Amino acid sequence: MGKTPNLDSGQLFIGIDGGGTKCRARIFSADDKVLGTGVGGPANPLHGQSQAKASILQAVEMALTEAGLPNSSAGKLIAGVGLAGVNLPSLFEVMNSWHHPFKKMYLTTDLHIACLGAHRSDEGAVMIAGTGSCGYSYVNGKATIIGAHGFPFGDKCSGAWIGLEAVKAVLLASDNLGPQTILNDLVGDHLGAKGVMIVDKMGAAKSSDYAQLARFVLEAADQNDEVAVKIMREGADYMSAVAEKLWETGPGRMSLIGGLSGRLTPWLKPGIAASLSNPISQPEFGAVYFAKQQYALE
Amino acid sequence: MGKTPNLDSGQLFIGIDGGGTKCRARIFSADDKVLGTGVGGPANPLHGQSQAKASILQAVEMALTEAGLPNSSAGKLIAGVGLAGVNLPSLFEVMNSWHHPFKKMYLTTDLHIACLGAHRSDEGAVMIAGTGSCGYSYVNGKATIIGAHGFPFGDKCSGAWIGLEAVKAVLLASDNLGPQTILNDLVGDHLGAKGVMIVDKMGAAKSSDYAQLARFVLEAADQNDEVAVKIMREGADYMSAVAEKLWETGPGRMSLIGGLSGRLTPWLKPGIAASLSNPISQPEFGAVYFAKQQYALE
Structure with a gap:
């Protein structure tokens, strides 16, 4: 990535990627070496x-410890936070006005840092399929977000959506x-309850609990289970449509990332699957890339 | 309903109907006159x-006050609770072992008391379409429950389900x-937010918040909005299938009840709509009917 003007070569950076399930923080040297990594709880x-703030601080402390630095060093870090x-x-305002412990904090979306990391470039597109789902492109300084609406009304084809559809199908x-x-057995064995009794287990379930069930739908779909195939087909068709919308913005490169990406790709339309590139770096790197960009502008 | 053996003719009863949105309590004399009514909060x-317990007590206190009775009179009441x-x-056990304030408490499901009330008979069937949805029949001492699984994985065709489908459609x-x-405008005006901004409003929404949106889907469907018609058609086809399952149990009479019942009936299959009877009494009456049955058996 090269050097950023006006920066001491000893300056340290921290890249933070905070999602609905967990938060990851990674400390980098000025020349992009990873010095320490930490993980915290949900940070949406x-x-x-x-x-969200507690999860970020938890991840930061762990990363500092792994880097052999005291907690007080947070005040020396330039943070990129997605x-x-x-x-x-409204949420941007709340988090951006946080009295954070860093020397500087630059806030953007988790989508933006994922995109910057995946392509090591200002332009590109990513689709994310993990606990949640969405599409994102950044082209010519303009962000396009598709989906990213959250559970239960959005995030089609996410792990949470797939899991919810599985529970609905088992109950029907x-x-x-x-x-x-066969989801009845697969989901039932996982939850320790069969049929209508799974209601008792899922009564207070969060999106991450639903996402735990997605792998059973993938497994059942591999066995040609009619219900599971229909769920995967509906979800994947949606992601293929998201990809088509994203390509219309001219991003140059596109990656599918997130916990489901490997298992989901074969379900996409063949032309879409073939158009995807492997991500180059992780979102935490993208967060630092963003922080350096912003710092240089000041 | 006639007299129950072994009962003082001055014995008072209270019928309690507790659902996910609210709880209603009604005090009856031994000859079925309503003496007072109270309403409390959610009681699922x-x-x-x-x-749930606080909501029941709130409704009971209000009913006692309306009946001109002191709070201490709860100990003289025989309660039927659905x-x-x-x-x-697991939930039956928890609520049935409650140290309730009544002379006696007989607990059953809200579905059972709705059915007893709707038909003033031990046998019959009801479909409920309000904040939640389900089908229930009681024939020859055997209860059949269809649905009643709860939000967001069950309760198809309920107000909450219709509202969730509306939010999904607006976001797509x-x-x-x-x-x-046109749901974009109808839902957007109601929430004071358009398009993707409704995510902000619905981020922490409960099933009852989603159910508030159902009337806009009905309104849009009346105007032949393609999306709204599809939601209502899918929901109503499910309820028609529930009705067919219930008729197979031989209930004699069936009623559709709940806040959506009037608007939903025209969407059902014509033969199903024509097979429904108006409910005779409310669930609180059914709860007292149940309590008298159980008391007589002791």
Whole structure:
């Protein structure tokens, strides 16, 4: 990435990627060497600003420790922070006015840092399929976000969406109002409850709990289970449509990232699957890339 | 309903109907005259046992006051209590072992008391379409429950389900990944936010918040909005299938009840709509009917 003007070569950076399930922080030297990594809890401020801040601090402390630095060193770090949820202006304001412990903090979305990291370039597109889902492109200084709406109303084809569809299908089958499916056994064994009794287990489930069920849908779909295939087909068709919209913005490169990316790719339309490039770096690197850009502008 | 053996003719009864949105209590004399009515908050123990108990007590106090009775009179009442959620054995146990303030308490499901009330008979069937949805029949001492699984994985065709489908459709349309719909304006005006900005408003929404949106889907469907018609058609086809399953149990009479029942009936299959009877009494009456049955058996 090269040197940023006006920066001491001893300046340290921290890249923070905060999502709905967990938060990862990584400390980099000025020449992009990783010095330490830390992980914290959920950091989407839509689901709790205090929790998000606590998760970030948890990840930062762990990364400092791994880098052999005292906690007080946070004040020397320039932080790039990408958070889920801050595409909503109200949440951006709240998190951006946080009395953070860093020397400087530059805030953007988790999507933006994922894109910068995946392509090591200012331009590109990413689709994310993990606990949540969305599409994002950044071209000519303009961000395009598709989806990223959250659970349960958005995030089609995410792990949470796939898991929710699985629970719906198992319950319909248990009433003989939908086709029978091996998801009944797969999901039931995982939850330790069968048929209607899974209601008891999922009554207070969060999106991350639903996402735990996605792998059973993938497994059942591999066995040609009609219900699972239909869920995967509907989800993947949506992601293919997202990819088509993103290509229209002219991003040059596009990557599919997130925990489901490997298993999901074969379900995409063949032309879409073939158009995807492997991500080059992780989002935390993208966060530092962003911080250096912003710092240089000041 | 006639007299129950072994009962003082001055014995008072209280019928309690506790659902996910509110709880209603009604005090009856031994000859079925209503003496007072009270309303409390949500009373589905699946969403919080303490809240459910507090809501019941709130409704009881209000009913006692309206009946001109002191709070201490609760100890003289025989209570019939029908609660959402207690079809799950774990929740039945928790609520049934409650140190309630009544002389006697007889607990069953909200579905059972709705059915007893609708038909003033031990046998019959009801479909409920309000904040939640389900089907229930009671024939020859055997209960059949269809649905009643809860939000967001069950309760198809409920107000909450209709509202969630509306939010999903508005968000897909805002990304140009689904058909345009007048729900964008109708839901947007109600929430004070358009397109993707409704995410901010619905981020922490409960099933009752989603159910508030159902009337806009009905309104849009009346105007032949493609998206709204599709939601109503899918929901109503499910309810028609539920009705067919219930008729197979031989209930004699069936009623559709709940806040959506009037608007939903025209969407059902014509033969199903024509097969429905008006409910005779409200669930609180059914709860007292149940309590008298159980008391007579002791």
